Amino acid sequence: xxxxxxxxxVETDWLSDNLANVKVxxxxxxxxxxxRDPVAEYAAGxxxxxxxxxxxxxxDPDTDLPHMLPTAEDFAKAVGAMGISNxxxxxxYDGIGLQSAARVWWEFRAFGHANVALLNGGLPKWQAEDRxxxxxxxxxKPATFAAKRDATILRTADQxxxxxxSRAEQVLDVRPKGxxxxxxxxxxxxxxxGxxxxxKHLVYTDILNxxxxxxxxxALRAALTGSGIDxxxxxxxxxxxxxxxxxxxxxxxxxxxxxxxxxxxxWTEWGGRTDTPxxx
Numbered sequence: 663x664x665x666x667x668x669x670x671x672v673e674t675d676w677l678s679d680n681l682a683n684v685k686v687x688x689x690x691x692x693x694x695x696x697x698r699d700p701v702a703e704y705a706a707g708x709x710x711x712x713x714x715x716x717x718x719x720x721x722d723p724d725t726d727l728p729h730m731l732p733t734a735e736d737f738a739k740a741v742g743a744m745g746i747s748n749x750x751x752x753x754x755y756d757g758i759g760l761q762s763a764a765r766v767w768w769e770f771r772a773f774g775h776a777n778v779a780l781l782n783g784g785l786p787k788w789q790a791e792d793r794x795x796x797x798x799x800x801x802x803k804p805a806t807f808a809a810k811r812d813a814t815i816l817r818t819a820d821q822x823x824x825x826x827x828s829r830a831e832q833v834l835d836v837r838p839k840g841x842x843x844x845x846x847x848x849x850x851x852x853x854x855x856g857x858x859x860x861x862k863h864l865v866y867t868d869i870l871n872x873x874x875x876x877x878x879x880x881a882l883r884a885a886l887t888g889s890g891i892d893x894x895x896x897x898x899x900x901x902x903x904x905x906x907x908x909x910x911x912x913x914x915x916x917x918x919x920x921x922x923x924x925x926x927x928x929w930t931e932w933g934g935r936t937d938t939p940x941x942x
Contacts, residue, residue: 666918745802759874
């Protein structure tokens with residue numbers, strides 16, 4: 663069965679033919695343990711015309727949690743400075759293939775811009791096909807971007823705390839199993855291991871092919887239902903800091919399951935607090 667919302671993904675050949683008609687963003691981001699510098703990698707070579715979208719800079723400055731959503735005003739200002747308007751089709755990629763780019767995809771949707779897609783397979787697939795890169799940084803003409811936060815695809819810690827009691831929504835944790843089970847330490851100091859009581863578990867890489875393209879719709883549905891998710895109900899995705907949770911949100915969107923949301927603070931917030939219950 664094909665994707666219900668195939669417009670959320672574009673392939674490398676399509677992007678190659680449409681570079682002049684879209685706004686391309688490099689949304690690369692890496693954990694410290696990965697020992698990679700996304701800014702340096704962007705400068706060394708990026709898809710022609712791409713601008714760098716820094717999820718740590720375009721974020722809420724009033725919290726110590728990583729890359730939390732900024733205000734609508736701040737998002738609009740940053741995106742407008744990139745020359746992106748509400749009329750533009752945006753395509754996002756990253757240097758892993760499909761990981762942090764999904765966070766940028768979710769952020770655009772969280773601020774009302776649905777005309778945004780992921781490059782399937784990202785920069786690694788583009789490079790594997792010997793497609794061109796450039797080192798020139800674009801200097802865009804500023805544009806006007808109107809942003810309005812869509813609370814329907816966003817969840818907060820307070821909402822998740824209430825949900826522990828009501829179980830009205832399904833929580834799907836996409837971190838590695840050891841972290842979910844509480845047997846492996848979290849990568850961030852001071853953050854407890856374990857999971858939100860009642861949460862289901864499905865590692866986000868289980869919906870990706872070995873080349874980090876998305877699996878087909880039938881495989882996505884099978885992975886989700888195999889994890890215990892009822893596709894008739896709302897699914898709230900969670901991870902370490904809202905990045906790979908966005909990959910799972912993308913998978914849900916692709917198969918037409920429109921009742922989904924991302925827990926922005928994810929485990930960094932939940933496991934870092936002292937008033938949040940944890941199961942192991």
